[in-house]
Amino acid sequence: MGQTRRQVLSYGGAGSAALAVLAACGQGGAGGSEAGAVKAGGSGKQVTLRLGTRASGIAGDPSTEEFNAAKKLFESKFPKITLDLSWAMNSDKFLAAAAAGDAWDVQDLCCDQVPVEARAGVIMKLDPFIKRGMKDSDVKDWIEWQYKYFNIDGGQYAIGKYMGCTALYFNKDWFKQKGVALPTDNWTWNEYRDAMVKLTDVPNKKWGGHLVLGGDRRQAKVHQNGGTMVDPKNDLKSTLDNPKTIEAYEWIHDRMWKDNSAIQLDQRPGAPDSPITARLIFTQGTVAMWEDGSWSLVPVIQDKPSFDWDVVTLPKGPAQRDVLATTDAWAMWSGTKSVDDTWALFSWFNGDDWYGIQSKRLQPARLSWLPKWKTMVVEANPELKGKNLNAFTMGPEQNFARPWELHRFHAATNKLINDEYTASVERNQKPVKDTHVELARQINEIQQKELAASGKK
Numbered sequence: 001m002g003q004t005r006r007q008v009l010s011y012g013g014a015g016s017a018a019l020a021v022l023a024a025c026g027q028g029g030a031g032g033s034e035a036g037a038v039k040a041g042g043s044g045k046q047v048t049l050r051l052g053t054r055a056s057g058i059a060g061d062p063s064t065e066e067f068n069a070a071k072k073l074f075e076s077k078f079p080k081i082t083l084d085l086s087w088a089m090n091s092d093k094f095l096a097a098a099a100a101g102d103a104w105d106v107q108d109l110c111c112d113q114v115p116v117e118a119r120a121g122v123i124m125k126l127d128p129f130i131k132r133g134m135k136d137s138d139v140k141d142w143i144e145w146q147y148k149y150f151n152i153d154g155g156q157y158a159i160g161k162y163m164g165c166t167a168l169y170f171n172k173d174w175f176k177q178k179g180v181a182l183p184t185d186n187w188t189w190n191e192y193r194d195a196m197v198k199l200t201d202v203p204n205k206k207w208g209g210h211l212v213l214g215g216d217r218r219q220a221k222v223h224q225n226g227g228t229m230v231d232p233k234n235d236l237k238s239t240l241d242n243p244k245t246i247e248a249y250e251w252i253h254d255r256m257w258k259d260n261s262a263i264q265l266d267q268r269p270g271a272p273d274s275p276i277t278a279r280l281i282f283t284q285g286t287v288a289m290w291e292d293g294s295w296s297l298v299p300v301i302q303d304k305p306s307f308d309w310d311v312v313t314l315p316k317g318p319a320q321r322d323v324l325a326t327t328d329a330w331a332m333w334s335g336t337k338s339v340d341d342t343w344a345l346f347s348w349f350n351g352d353d354w355y356g357i358q359s360k361r362l363q364p365a366r367l368s369w370l371p372k373w374k375t376m377v378v379e380a381n382p383e384l385k386g387k388n389l390n391a392f393t394m395g396p397e398q399n400f401a402r403p404w405e406l407h408r409f410h411a412a413t414n415k416l417i418n419d420e421y422t423a424s425v426e427r428n429q430k431p432v433k434d435t436h437v438e439l440a441r442q443i444n445e446i447q448q449k450e451l452a453a454s455g456k457k
Contacts, residue, residue: 160365224317
């Protein structure tokens with residue numbers, strides 16, 4: 001789940017007008033009392049369910065192989081339910097299919113997709129299913145902040161598939177060669193900055209850090225400094241003009257442009273036309289430190305770096321600790337024609353069978369499975385033996401992992417947000433403070449127009 005995988009979805013034609021049309025279609029599916037009477041084991045009839053997954057469908061791709069294994073195991077336990085797997089799922093496809101009345105019964109989705117699809121009326125409100133079909137212990141086992149993220153306008157529309165957390169990958173050999181103390185859990189921004197500076201050798205194209213961060217990743221810096229991106233009490237109001245938020249962005253900017261201890265966009269190998277990925281920038285030895293998530297553990301060992309490496313939790317900011325908690329989820333189509341069977345599949349994905357498959361690679365969305373994951377991922381990938389996997393579980397266990405803050409009309413504002421951040425922080429073409437003060441004003445204006453167009457209050 002590298003940055004390319006988690007880039008902001010533009011949703012193509014699924015702008016405000018299209019979303020309004022979908023919501024107006026009233027695709028409530030089999031909710032309400034029908035949902036309350038759902039049969040936990042399925043209908044008992046022979047059915048085929050469509051499962052939309054973000055996996056590529058290419059043989060050998062880890063996510064693809066996991067879904068193929070899931071299909072085989074699920075069908076062995078529910079012999080009357082056949083799974084039809086669709087690959088490379090995204091919101092564009094799902095929204096278009098839902099508008100045509102032919103979407104996927106269960107969807108694998110992430111990032112900013114749940115709020116958009118919930119407000120479009122194309123995924124099902126799960127509260128009646130959860131109330132009748134799941135134990136309180138199941139609900140409490142989901143990691144709280146991710147679970148809350150899937151509660152949109154008072155309704156629960158998804159549950160966690162997995163929840164990756166970010167940490168700091170670092171090149172141990174590089175630190176030792178430069179005589180720099182290795183990172184610890186007690187690092188602050190000051191130690192982080194000082195180490196980046198000491199490890200940097202620009203003439204030889206070596207940098208201490210990599211701080212080219214997508215919208216969800218840079219949020220951790222904002223929180224660490226005590227800022228926010230969206231008003232916690234009103235998602236129609238941007239707080240990108242918050243002084244603490246701007247300070248965090250200026251800190252990132254200064255690492256790139258003041259001391260150049262973090263690599264700039266045009267300094268990346270292959271830039272500007274074909275820059276290599278952030279992971280390869282780390283595993284090929286161009287940067288000594290790189291902020292990324294638990295989802296990159298297996299890809300890193302597959303890259304076969306020529307140096308010893310490890311991970312540690314992200315450095316604490318002036319205000320607090322904070323790491324990204326991803327919002328990878330399962331959702332049910334609101335127009336599914338096989339409610340009992342769809343719920344049976346949906347429930348199965350919250351059970352030990354699926355977690356036993358997934359936890360050989362991906363960090364669970366359930367607290368009880370975090371210790372099991374640390375064992376299983378190493379058993380499946382012996383190269384991870386001795387790595388500090390606690391760096392990824394500290395956030396959810398100690399309650400400092402947070403999901404991405406989104407404005408109400410994210411699809412209408414996100415490109416502008418990223419463009420202005422790139423121009424000011426990453427390209428040094430505009431002043432960071434003035435740019436984000438003006439940006440917040442523009443976002444608030446755009447959101448009010450979108451709200452008026454939606455006809456909602």
